[in-house]
Amino acid sequence: MKSYLAAAVQMTSLPDLDKNLAQAEELIELAVRRGAELVSLPENFAFLGTEEEKIEQAGTIATKTEKFLKTAAQKFQVTLVGGGFPVPVGKEGKVYNTALLVGPSGEELSRYEKAHLFDVDLPDGNTYRESRTVMAGVKLPDVYHSEQLGGIGLSVCYDVRFPELYxxxxxxxxxxxxxxxxxxxxxxxDHWQVLLQARAIENTCYAIAPAQTGTHYAMRQTHGHAMIIDPWGVILADAGDLPGVAIAEISPQRLARARAQMPSLQHRVFA
Ligand SMILES: O=C(O)CNC(=O)[C@H](CS)NC(=O)CCC(=O)C(=O)O
Structure with missing residues (x-):
């Protein structure tokens, strides 16, 4: 593993696939121009709209988004993380909320289907029932071991509340x-930064969290603050609340130092 720059893209995705993919490409290009070799896009980067619209367009979203990730990775010669985006599954009109890791030759390196679905009623009046349209993934994610970039693990959004996955x-x-x-x-x-820092600290890993920000449609507002956190829990970059990119160095020396200073992974008893 070498030292390199990674980027967490922050977007305001809309119920418009082509517009979103164009915005994603601009932000990937911006990150690459700043030297990033590993660029990540947020959940719903390709489409953020009502569940009805998402299901209607799921086939097109899946095909175009996968092609987009492979073409963009080749065009900019970078490794990309994209997702989740909907991929149709079975006959019930449901989708997997899928995250993909794609290498610079456009090859798929890893795929993960979101396992924890956001079925929550919030005190602000918003009701989320992700399981109405999404089938829960049943497989734990793999780690892709890159000689250059290190061990890379995928998850999606609400998963961050389930430390056993990490x-x-x-x-x-x-x-x-x-x-x-x-x-x-x-x-x-109240929860975003704390949860991400906890996942980074308890696993002595970098946490890279691309994010949605702003108002997408109707009442849907997202928090922003795409960020990169180091294995000691220090926030290296934070995109604030406007579209853009958070960029930081991923360093094997920093990983080794944090793991030497806090060898908690070696002291595990139960898991
Ligand atoms: O809002 C939308 O329409 C788009 N959001 C999503 O698609 C997903 C599934 S509903 N959101 C989350 O998982 C939020 C988790 C979360 O916010 C938490 O764990 O607190």
């Missing part, structure tokens, strides 16, 4: 934990 990834040798998200403004203000 423990699984760190046990498999993850160095970088991805949490692409569309966190609600309401929960985000």
């Amino acid at each position: 423990r699984h990834l760190s046990k498999l040798g993850a160095d970088v934990l991805f949490v692409p998200a569309a966190f609600t403004a309401y929960t985000g203000k």
Whole structure:
């Protein structure tokens, strides 16, 4: 593993696939121009609209988004994390909320289907029933071991509240934990940064969290603050609340130092 720059993109995705993919490409290009070799896009980067619209367009969203990720990775010669985005499954009109890791040759390196679905009623009046349209993934994510970029583990958004998933990834040798998200403004203000720092600290891994920000449609507002956190829990970059990119260095020396100073992974008893 070498030292390199990683980027967490922050977007305001809309119920408009082509517009979103164009915005994503601009932000990937911006990150690459600043030297990023590993660029990540938030949950719902390709489409953020009502569940009805999402299901109607799921086939097109899946095909175009996968092609977009592979083409963009090749065009900019970078490794990309994208997702989740809907991929149709079965006959019930449901989708997997899928995250993909794609290498610079456009090859798929890893795929993860979101396992924890956001079925929550918030005190601000918003009701979320992700399971109405999404089928829960049943497989723990793999770690992709890149000689250059280290061990890379995927997750999606609400997963961040389930530490056992990240423990699984760190046990498999993850160095970088991805949490692409569309966190609600309401929960985000109190929970987002704390949860990400906890996942980074307890696993002595980098946490990279691309995010949605702003108002997408109707009452849907997201928290923003795409960020990169180091294995000691220090926030290295924070995108604030406007579209843009958070960029920071991922360093094997910093990983080694944090793990030497706090060898908690070696002291695990139960998991
Ligand atoms: O809002 C939308 O329409 C888009 N959001 C999403 O698609 C997903 C599933 S509903 N959001 C989350 O998982 C938020 C989790 C979260 O915010 C928390 O854990 O607090």
